[in-house]
Every structure is written in structure tokens, then in C-alpha cells.
Amino acid sequence: MPRSAPRPLPRWSSSSPARASSGPSAVVVTERSRPPAPDGGRCGRTSCSLTRCRPGRASPPRRGGDARNDPGPHRSTTPAVSIPPRTRDLGPVRFHAVSSTPSVRTIDEHVATLLARIAAVRGAAVRGAAVRGAAGRGTGNHVHSSGAFVDGGPSAPAWLPLDDAALAEPGIALADDVVAVAPVPGFDHAAVDGYAVRLAGLPDDQAVTLTVAGAVRAGDPGPAVLGPGEAVRIMTGAPLPPGADAVVPVEATSTGRFAPGRDGTEATVTLTRPHKANVRRRGEDVAVGVVLARRGDAVTPALIAAAAASRVGGLRVARRPAAGGPGAARPGAGSSPASCRPGTTESGAAHPLASDTHAPDGPPAVPTRGTGTPRPYIAVVSTGSELRPWGGSVGPGGVVDSNSLMVGAIVRAAGGEPVRRGGVPDDAAALRAVLDKLAGDVDLIVTTGGVSAGAWDVVREVLTAPGGPAADVDLTGVAMRPGRPQGLATWRGVPWVALPGTPVAAFAATYLFVRPALAALRGETGPCSALLAVAPDAVGWGTAHGRGCGSPGMFTRVVPVRTTVDGVVPASGAATGGHALSALLGADGLALVPADGAGPGDLLEVVPL
Numbered sequence: 001m002p003r004s005a006p007r008p009l010p011r012w013s014s015s016s017p018a019r020a021s022s023g024p025s026a027v028v029v030t031e032r033s034r035p036p037a038p039d040g041g042r043c044g045r046t047s048c049s050l051t052r053c054r055p056g057r058a059s060p061p062r063r064g065g066d067a068r069n070d071p072g073p074h075r076s077t078t079p080a081v082s083i084p085p086r087t088r089d090l091g092p093v094r095f096h097a098v099s100s101t102p103s104v105r106t107i108d109e110h111v112a113t114l115l116a117r118i119a120a121v122r123g124a125a126v127r128g129a130a131v132r133g134a135a136g137r138g139t140g141n142h143v144h145s146s147g148a149f150v151d152g153g154p155s156a157p158a159w160l161p162l163d164d165a166a167l168a169e170p171g172i173a174l175a176d177d178v179v180a181v182a183p184v185p186g187f188d189h190a191a192v193d194g195y196a197v198r199l200a201g202l203p204d205d206q207a208v209t210l211t212v213a214g215a216v217r218a219g220d221p222g223p224a225v226l227g228p229g230e231a232v233r234i235m236t237g238a239p240l241p242p243g244a245d246a247v248v249p250v251e252a253t254s255t256g257r258f259a260p261g262r263d264g265t266e267a268t269v270t271l272t273r274p275h276k277a278n279v280r281r282r283g284e285d286v287a288v289g290v291v292l293a294r295r296g297d298a299v300t301p302a303l304i305a306a307a308a309a310s311r312v313g314g315l316r317v318a319r320r321p322a323a324g325g326p327g328a329a330r331p332g333a334g335s336s337p338a339s340c341r342p343g344t345t346e347s348g349a350a351h352p353l354a355s356d357t358h359a360p361d362g363p364p365a366v367p368t369r370g371t372g373t374p375r376p377y378i379a380v381v382s383t384g385s386e387l388r389p390w391g392g393s394v395g396p397g398g399v400v401d402s403n404s405l406m407v408g409a410i411v412r413a414a415g416g417e418p419v420r421r422g423g424v425p426d427d428a429a430a431l432r433a434v435l436d437k438l439a440g441d442v443d444l445i446v447t448t449g450g451v452s453a454g455a456w457d458v459v460r461e462v463l464t465a466p467g468g469p470a471a472d473v474d475l476t477g478v479a480m481r482p483g484r485p486q487g488l489a490t491w492r493g494v495p496w497v498a499l500p501g502t503p504v505a506a507f508a509a510t511y512l513f514v515r516p517a518l519a520a521l522r523g524e525t526g527p528c529s530a531l532l533a534v535a536p537d538a539v540g541w542g543t544a545h546g547r548g549c550g551s552p553g554m555f556t557r558v559v560p561v562r563t564t565v566d567g568v569v570p571a572s573g574a575a576t577g578g579h580a581l582s583a584l585l586g587a588d589g590l591a592l593v594p595a596d597g598a599g600p601g602d603l604l605e606v607v608p609l
């Protein structure tokens with residue numbers, strides 16, 4: 001018997017919401033940006049002795065102090081105080097967050113905000129969908145499964161290209177093991193937007209001014225070698241220049257932030273040694289030849305993502321035995337998606353949408369598509385000039401677009417009809433054109449990528465462009481890792497959920513935000529399902545530095561877990577700091593671990609996958 005029987009919760013939330021930032025006025029303060037702790041930087045936890053580990057709370061911005069130490073969120077791009085090029089006598093210098101998303105909210109708050117938007121437009125969206133009805137298929141926008149294994153298809157093993165496998169109905173299992181063909185990541189690349197540097201060339205805790213020797217964008221084949229005394233502007237996902245071994249986030253440098261959609265002109269940048277490398281290494285997630293899944297395993301969105309990323313072109317699958325046992329084919333199972341229904345607000349009151357949909361004369365659910373089941377159309381758009389279609393060659397600097405397959409698979413399993421548009425480049429006009437084309441056909445737009453701090457983050461550029469069709473733009477981040485950068489907007493009347501591009505962040509955000517939105521569009525009511533599960537031991541819940549220490553203090557950690565008889569344990573893959581697609585493969589839930597970690601016997605909320 002499990003030590004704690006799963007029981008439904010009224011809402012999704014961190015189990016200690018009070019620890020997270022709770023208002024739009026909260027300031028994102030990165031570890032580097034916090035004012036020094038009174039004890040000189042010790043975190044104060046008995047289990048942590050690291051001098052660089054800061055406490056878990058955000059401190060209010062200091063006013064009237066040294067301008068270099070002012071973490072006020074609205075600093076201009078150019079620092080108010082010029083930083084002397086010679087810094088030896090200055091002692092430790094910290095540059096502070098000049099975040100373009102100065103606020104964060106909790107997971108619950110983000111769900112509630114999104115659902116309120118859906119409620120506001122739902123009547124119109126449903127009417128639009130009803131008009132589209134059968135015509136939707138004729139637009140060429142929709143990606144449908146080939147029909148193999150749908151409606152009782154063949155039971156003999158057959159090969160499905162990955163995009164068909166992503167949309168196949170439940171009840172399909174692997175007929176063969178799935179083996180990685182290419183490493184994930186495919187090359188060493190930046191995990192943040194900032195400056196690539198060589199650590200050996202940087203003094204400890206002292207600012208240094210480096211010559212900006214060039215720039216590398218995601219999708220570029222790779223720049224020249226980094227020389228002594230140089231830094232290279234680099235965007236998340238771009239290949240690390242030879243000679244560099246770390247990336248300093250732009251917020252932690254004298255540049256402060258990159259202007260969206262423009263090359264920088266700064267000749268020099270002043271920065272200090274980063275406390276972590278912010279680099280993702282070739283193959284650190286998946287090595288060539290690794291078995292991603294075994295014969296008989298279910299085809300899941302996580303498997304689709306990992307298979308696509310490791311260049312697997314398709315899957316050999318077979319229908320599972322139909323005799324009612326676990327995993328047996330369920331006729332029409334795609335019509336009965338995992339339960340996830342918006343129902344209550346954080347205060348516990350009924351959510352406006354819930355009463356709306358209970359009303360006998362409320363707007364109808366999205367129209368039936370021949371199975372008696374409403375399937376809202378969900379545009380799934382992945383952005384990034386580095387993205388290449390699955391199955392083909394990617395070339396230097398290229399990355400397989402795994403997100404659109406993965407998000408499409410989650411949407412499909414949750415009862416939506418994905419309309420997939422992969423690999424829109426980092427070009428604002430191109431993205432606008434795609435959105436314009438889709439807006440008349442869909443009930444919800446989901447994008448991945450381009451929403452954080454890069455100069456070429458195209459979603460952010462389009463969302464922040466003055467006078468564009470993007471309305472109600474909200475770029476408040478969510479206090480979760482992975483998955484902080486987020487955006488909400490309305491595009492020509494259609495709600496738009498902008499998710500981060502990093503695949504594990506996109507995965508978590510799809511389950512946490514898109515699934516409830518989809519449920520709302522389907523007219524479902526009631527709470528989103530979550531489980532309370534025991535953390536049986538202390539291993540894996542904190543960071544490498546100990547429980548909670550070194551982690552971004554006010555952030556809930558979203559940890560892929562698997563259920564055991566004793567409770568839930570972290571799935572493997574912790575080595576990549578929570579960004580491993582491979583860790584998702586063994587997971588059956590996402591645990592929401594409070595900012596200060598979890599210990600043996602603690603109860604955690606777990607979102608089932």
C-alpha cells in the first residue's frame with residue numbers, strides 16, 4: 001500500500017504558496033542580484049555551508065544606495081553609472097537584474113489568469129469553432145494521424161512516422177526498443193542569453209571589462225574562437241564558441257538587457273565570474289545508442305520528444321491487447337482525456353468559469369467532431385531559427401523541433417486537436433503571418449520559445465511591439481523552474497499562451513497551463529487533478545548543494561517523478577539541472593517541490609502525466 005493514498009486537490013499550487021512571490025509587483029531578483037545577506041552571504045540553513053548560497057526569499061530593492069547595486073526593475077538599458085574599466089580596487093562588484101519580466105507569479109495565479117482570459121473569450125471562440133466545423137480540415141493547417149491504429153486499426157506491428165505517432169490514440173505500444181540515433185543536446189550551447197567567456201580569464205569576485213568580439217545567435221553554425229580578454233554575445237541555444245566554457249547572463253553584466261530584434265553595438269562588457277557555467281554539453285542528456293524506451297512501453301509525449309531530439313524518425317508500434325487489462329486499447333479513449341478541469345481559484349472560491357459552464361444557458365462546449373466529443377483546435381507553433389523538422393539532417397547549430405510534436409501529443413491526449421506549425425524563424429514578420437493565418441482556425445494559440453531575454457526572442461518582440469494585434473499582453477514570469485519565462489496575450493481575439501522553448505520547461509508548462517485551458521475550452525468543470533504523495537527520502541529534492549540551498553529561492557521546482565510503493569521519487573536525469581528530456585521518460589508525474597525543498601515524509605503535490 002502506498003503510504004499516502006492519492007486524493008484530489010482543489011487546485012494546483014505549490015504546497016507552500018506563501019513562500020512564493022505572490023503579486024504582480026514582486027520583483028524577480030536573481031541570486032546574483034540580491035543584496036548581500038547580513039551574514040555575508042551564508043544561506044542560514046543548517047545543512048548548507050556555502051558562502052555563495054543566498055537565502056530563499058527575495059529582498060526588496062534597495063533604494064538610494066550604490067547604483068550598481070540597485071536591483072530596481074526599470075533601469076534603462078544603459079547603466080546610469082559608468083563602470084570604470086579598472087576594477088581591481090573596487091572589490092566584489094555585482095550587477096543587478098534588469099529583467100524584462102520584472103514580476104513573477106505563482107503557478108496557481110498563472111492558471112487563474114489564463115482561465116479568466118479563456119472565460120472572457122470563450123463564447124466568441126466557441127462560435128468561431130462552430131462555424132469552422134468541417135471546413136477546418138480543408139485549410140491544410142491541421143495535422144492528423146494517418147489513421148493507423150485509430151478506430152481499431154491493425155494489430156500487427158507497423159512503422160509510424162513520429163508525427164503520426166504523436167497523434168495516435170492511446171492503446172498503442174512499442175513493438176521494438178527505441179534507440180537514440182544522435183546525442184542530445186547535439187552540440188555544446190548556451191543555456192542563457194548573455195556573454196560567452198573563458199572562466200580561466202576571469203578574476204574571482206572582481207569585475208572585468210572584456211572586448212565584445214562578436215555575436216552568435218541560435219541557429220548560427222558557430223563563431224570564431226574566443227580570444228583572451230574577449231566575450232562573445234550569445235543567445236540561448238546558440239553554439240558555444242571554441243575557447244569559451246561559461247555564459248554570463250546579460251542581466252548580470254553592464255549591458256543589462258538586450259534590445260529585442262536588434263544587434264548590439266556595445267564594444268565592451270563588464271562582468272564578474274558566473275557562479276555556474278550556464279552551458280549545456282553535447283550528449284549530457286542522451287548519448288547515442290541509449291535505449292529510450294523498451295518494446296511494450298507506451299508511446300508518450302515524453303518519448304515523442306526524446307525520440308525526435310535524438311533523431312529517431314519513427315516508431316514501430318502495435319496495438320496493445322484489447323482484453324481490458326492495464327494498457328489495453330480503449331475504443332475512443334482519445335475522447336476521454338486525462339481529467340484536468342479548472343474549478344476553483346486560489347482562495348478556494350468557485351472559479352468564474354466553473355459557474356459559467358454550469359449555467360444551463362452558458363456557452364456550449366466546442367463542437368462535436370464526429371465522436372460525440374468536443375475537440376478544441378489548438379495551434380502549436382514552435383519558434384526559433386535553429387529549429388529543423390524531425391527526421392532530416394539538422395546541420396551545424398541546428399536543433400530538431402521536438403516541442404511541436406511533444407506539445408501536439410499532450411494536446412491530443414488531453415482532448416484537443418493540434419494544428420502544428422513547426423520551426424517559425426526568429427523573424428517578427430514571419431511569426432505574425434503564421435499567427436494571422438492560424439487565428440481564424442483555432443481556439444487557442446500555444447507557442448514555444450522566444451520569450452526570455454535574448455536579442456532575437458521573437459515572441460517577446462511581437463508581444464511588445466507597439467500597435468500590433470497582440471492585446472492584453474502579460475509577460476509575468478511564473479515562479480517555477482524549469483518554466484519561468486511565460487507570456488499571455490490575445491491575438492485577433494484568440495487567447496495565446498507563450499511557453500518557454502527549453503523542452504522540459506515547455507513540457508511542464510503544457511501540463512500545468514495548456515491542459516487546464518484546454519479543459520476549459522472543452523467545457524469541463526471541477527478541479528485539476530493533482531495527487532498528494534510522500535517524498536520517501538531526502539535524495540534529489542534539493543539541489544546539489546543541499547536542501548534548497550543554491551536553488552532560486554522563491555521558485556517552485558517542477559521535478560519529474562515516478563511513483564513507487566513508498567511514494568514518489570525523482571526520475572533520473574538530475575545531472576542536467578532539471579532540463580533532461582531523459583528524466584521525463586521514466587516519469588509518471590510532475591512534483592511541485594516548494595522553494596525550500598522537501599525532506600523524508602513530506603507531502604508533495606504531484607500533477608499526473
Ligand SMILES: Nc1nc2c(c(=O)[nH]1)N[C@H]1C(S)=C(S)[C@@H](COP(=O)(O)OP(=O)(O)OC[C@H]3O[C@@H](n4cnc5c(N)ncnc54)[C@H](O)[C@@H]3O)O[C@H]1N2
Pocket residue numbers: 189191192193194218236237238249250251382383384386387399400401402403404448449450451452453454457482483484485499500501502503505
Ligand atoms: N539571460 C537570460 N537568459 C535566459 C533566461 C533568463 O532569465 N535570463 N531564462 C532562461 C530560461 S529559464 C529559459 S526556459 C529559456 C527560455 O527561453 P525562450 O523561451 O526564449 O526559448 P529559446 O531561447 O527560443 O529556446 C531555449 C532553448 O530551447 C531550445 N528550443 C527552443 N524551441 C525548441 C523546439 N521547438 N524544440 C526543441 N528545442 C527547442 C532552443 O534551441 C534553446 O536551446 O531562456 C533561458 N535564457
Ligand code: MOO
Pocket residue numbers: 480481482483484485500502504505579
Ligand atoms: O531554464 Mo527554464 O524555465 O527551463 O528554468
